[in-house]
């Protein structure tokens with residue numbers, strides 16, 4: 001199994017991996033027990049955070065806090081988080097049930113841990129605005145280019161970039177069950193590594209607002225789209241990326257060519273990880289793109305299953321006119 005490959009400018013997955021020791025994981029699972037009963041999203045997020053924080057060792061806390069460093073790579077893999085012992089079979093259809101009911105410990109661990117980065121939230125138009133959403137193959141979408149798909153590659157993308165600047169700052173995936181064939185790999189590309197390999201005239205085009213993005217399938221069809229946005233912004237040594245190769249188009253040939261050059265360079269700069277149960281992958285959505293390889297679901301209840309949360313660093317103040325409750329935006 002490939003845990004990592006060369007990462008352009010030299011980021012090795014081992015450098016951004018922290019492991020939660022088993023005794024900490026056990027204490028964390030115990031502490032999350034009383035949180036299971038529920039409450040609304042806000043109460044759940046607060047309770048999960050209060051339960052989790054006292055049990056995170058300094059190494060893991062440093063890893064999470066390190067993500068705030070503008071110079072940091074924007075990737076953290078925390079291994080060994082607790083996953084519910086009595087995990088049900090991996091669901092296979094769209095209406096898959098509330099993660100808090102199906103995997104209360106893992107859901108609490110995901111929200112409580114990533115809360116250190118800011119505010120978790122959902123979009124009303126994507127998976128009902130749920131705070132924590134499933135990432136698993138469904139029978140209906142198995143061939144789709146979607147996080148609910150499997151047999152098609154999910155190309156590199158920034159999360160919800162069609163909603164820029166109301167996109168998440170961080171995306172976190174907690175794996176409940178790894179792909180039994182280990183074919184499913186999450187791919188991560190640092191925008192800075194890609195920019196370092198592109199000529200300045202291409203970068204100049206990528207910095208112009210020449211790119212439209214359609215809403216991905218997870219928003220229920222291609223209904224909304226972004227205005228024209230740049231694909232990168234900021235200095236090429238520390239660029240912010242807004243890219244989505246399944247649903248993004250340049251408005252003219254020059255923009256299309258520059259986007260194609262960027263996408264082509266991504267291949268050579270990617271790190272891949274086959275997520276396993278208890279792995280938490282936290283990605284800075286401004287610094288890195290992510291995607292997923294194809295894989296073949298078996299539909300026997302043992303297929304790959306992750307939970308996902310989106311986080312805005314700090315809080316949702318800058319999106320306050322779009323708030324629908326404390327943890328949901330109206331898009």
Ligand SMILES: O=C(O)CCC(=O)C(=O)O
Pocket residue numbers: 135147154159171173185186187290291292308
């Ligand atoms: O399945 C993966 O590894 C990535 C899924 C993804 O891109 C997402 O859920 O946003």
Ligand SMILES: [Fe+2]
Pocket residue numbers: 147157158159290
């Ligand atoms: Fe994604």
